[in-house]
Each structure stands twice: as C-alpha cells, then as structure tokens.
Amino acid sequence: MSDDKTLREGLVDRLASGGQLRSPEWHRAVLDTPRHEFLRGGYFRRVDGAGPTGWEPVMPDDPAWLPATYEDDSLVTQIAGTITPADIQGRIFRPPTSSGTLPGLVVQMLEDLQVEEGMRVLEIGTGTGYSTALLCHRLGDDRVTSVEVDADVSARARAALGAVGHLPRLVVGDGLTGDPGGGRYDRIVATCGILAVPPAWLAQTRPGGQILATVCGWMYSSELARLTVGSDGTAHGRLLGGQVSFMLARPHLPPPLGVLPDLDDGEERETVLGPDVLDNWTTRFVAQLAAPRAQLIRMSLGGGARPVLLDVDAGSWVTLRRDGARWTVRQGGPDHLWSRIEDHVTRWRRSGSPALDRFRITVTPDGTAITWPH
Missing domain, CATH: 3.30.160 (Double Stranded RNA Binding Domain)
Known part of the structure; x- marks a missing residue:
C-alpha cells in the first residue's frame, strides 16, 4: 500500500471520528482523492517569533511535506497575492492570500450542502481544487462549475484536477458575480468569507435551491449560513454555528487604515x-x-x-x-x-444570549439581515 493511501485512510478515520464525515458518498470521495496532488507546488509553514509572523516554504522534497498534506490543517499556498512557495527561499513576512482549507471544514461543508444525484453545483473559490475534486467525485465533472478570481490559482487547480482525472468547468472571474452564463444551479457553495450575500447568487440559484456561505465582518467573527432561495428572489435560512472561518473574498477585504484620526477628539x-x-x-x-x-x-x-x-x-x-x-x-x-x-x-x-445557531438570516435585493430570536 502506498504511503499516501495509508495517509488518506488515516484522514478518513479522523474525520469520521470527529463527526465531519458522515455519509458513505463523501467517505468514498475523500478516500479516493489524493489531497497531496493539490499541493504539489508546496505550502508555507508558519513561523512565530518575537517579531511579526513569518512564513517559510515547504516543498515536496521535504520529508515533512507529504504527511502534512493529510493533516486536518489549512495550508497556505500563496502570500501577498502572487507569491508561491517555489518563489522564495527563507522567510517572508506578508499576509496569506490563498490556502488549502483544512479537510475537516471542506468535508463538513460538503455534508451540509445536502447534494443529491443530478444536482448542479457552483463553487465560489476554486483554491487548490481539492474541494472541487470531491464535488466532481460525488456528482460528476459535468455537474460542477468553480469560479476563482486569481487566474494563476485557477491554472494550478486545473492542472491538479487533470492529474487526478477530473475536468470540471473552471471560470476565472469575480466570484461575487457568480456564473452569469451558467444558468441556474441547485447549490452554491462559497469557500471564502463575505460581508453580505450577493444578489447575483440568488438569481443564479433555482427556487428551492440552497446557498452555503460564511458571513463575516471586519472584526473577523464569522459563521456558516445555509439559505434556501424562494421564487420571489429572496432567501431565508439560519446560521449553522461552529466558528467557521475563511479568508474574505478579495472585493470584501477592508480598506487600508490610512492616516488615523486624532484619538483625543470626540x-x-x-x-x-x-x-x-x-x-x-x-x-x-x-x-x-x-x-x-x-x-x-x-x-x-x-x-x-x-x-x-x-x-x-x-x-x-x-x-x-x-x-x-x-x-x-x-x-x-x-x-x-x-x-x-x-x-x-x-x-x-x-433575549437570553441565544447561540449563533439560533440566528436567522434573510437576503433580499436590498441586502442581508441577521437576527436572533426574542
């Protein structure tokens, strides 16, 4: 048995024991999909010290690389919008901008997506392509479209998907506009954080279809929301809880702080x-x-x-x-x-400090509203 097959089996066992992996269809998808193929370009390992957080590359020739790709961890694959692990030696002190999401969260979201055979799924944020591959395994390549804002990230995902035998439709563009030419989807799933649910997603989801996305703000507390889209152009649902966190969609990133105000005023x-x-x-x-x-x-x-x-x-x-x-x-x-x-x-x-999984979310063409029970 190959090393990666053994590692895959160990990952499946851990995710099943942790409750993220619940159904036989997703069990088989994770077992059959080699995550390391989506990290062939290496990843960045975090290095903490007395100063700012640094990142150093870990490439496939490093003995630590393969085992790490099967840990239930997020692995940073891009820094500062363009820099990949192969681009540097030593350390870099810039913010991460793309990553391979921890498998437990990927699988949890796919389980929560509640897909069925024959459904069409639009994924917002291709990233490494690993979650795209799992969707293809479950539904078939022709039922999956994935949108990625970064052309280089999308190209690397396309190569990795091809290496494991999948050819879904990949689109380079702003995920907040969805897939205007793709018709209506049964499910939309976002692997990035958003400040508000874009109206385009509602328009591209068939009535009765669902949207699964992480709503966030600039204090960086975020939660996964599941919405059902109605025939009237609105959507209603609830937060699922669990402190889910993703990098924000790039158009939703906060502006630079600039010159601070005089904090002695006011x-x-x-x-x-x-x-x-x-x-x-x-x-x-x-x-x-x-x-x-x-x-x-x-x-x-x-x-x-x-x-x-x-x-x-x-x-x-x-x-x-x-x-x-x-x-x-x-x-x-x-x-x-x-x-x-x-x-x-x-x-x-x-109101009794209700937990976040009791909060309701409503989306209309005028915006997104989140409320708690009173």
Missing part, C-alpha cells in the same frame, strides 16, 4: 461594556452586526495596549480606556459606533 463617557466583550467569538459577532465595517485594532496608547475600532469609509472611530475599575469610551466621527454596539449587545443579552 466625546468621552463611561461605558456599560468593556472591550473584553470583543474577546468572545459570539459576542463579537453580535457587535459586528451593529458595526460590520469597523476594523478592530490594538494600539499602544497612553502606556498600554488599547482597543480601537475604526470605520475608515465613514470616518468614525472608537477607543476604550480603563479608568480604575471602570471603562470609558471616546468616540468620534459621524456615527457613534460603540453606542450602536452597546445597544445591540444589550438587546441580545436581554
């Missing part, structure tokens, strides 16, 4: 909520609903690290400061971000 008052509420994933998600375009950063101000919220486009900002046993908030700009967050979180707590 109005100061005591706050009923301290910044520790933002350390909790669920509470941060609720706060993010109130201020989805606010970025959370931490700055050294007044001798210590203090949280700052900044909505670059609106010009609104928040800084929080401990004053003895209490916290004070100073906020400026046209919109009082922290006041909206306080109101939202307080109302959620008065």
